[in-house]
Amino acid sequence: MRSRFRDWRPLLFIVLGGGAVLASHYLLHTCGDAGHMVQTAGGGMMPMRCHWSERAFQGVGALVALIGLFAYVFPxxxxxxxLAVAGAGVLMINIPVWLVPTCAMQGMVCNLSFKPGxxxxxxxxxxxxxxxTVRFEALIPTGVGRSAV
Structure with a gap:
């Protein structure tokens, strides 16, 4: 069994997932952050669809961090x-483009900030x-067991 402290991948996944959640909340702005809301037929106000795109992106970012935690516990x-993290990254790309697209107007805040980020x-x-997923057997020092890296 390998030492948990020698593998960089779980920590990288935790940082990437947590960073995605924090960046989408604090750095990447959506239309709701700029005060743009949609008026419903009943007269109420609700966030635009880019708000839900941000929420879905944060959920996938949390999933990446959770996968990193599992990778740490089960080395x-x-x-x-x-591979699951790579798939979640593909999902992160597809959320603002196709799954929960941002606003249709190109000049809106979400298309200038959230979508590129x-x-x-x-x-x-x-x-x-x-x-x-790549094996780095050349980086394993001699004398250490050659388990599946």
């Missing part, structure tokens, strides 16, 4: 969980997940 399954964070997450 023998890190390579498989890395979500695409960037999703791309980094995909790359980190794919990089986590």
């Amino acid at each position: 023998d399954s890190v390579r498989g969980l890395s 979500a695409l960037l964070i999703g791309g980094i997450t995909v790359l980190a997940g794919l990089l986590g």
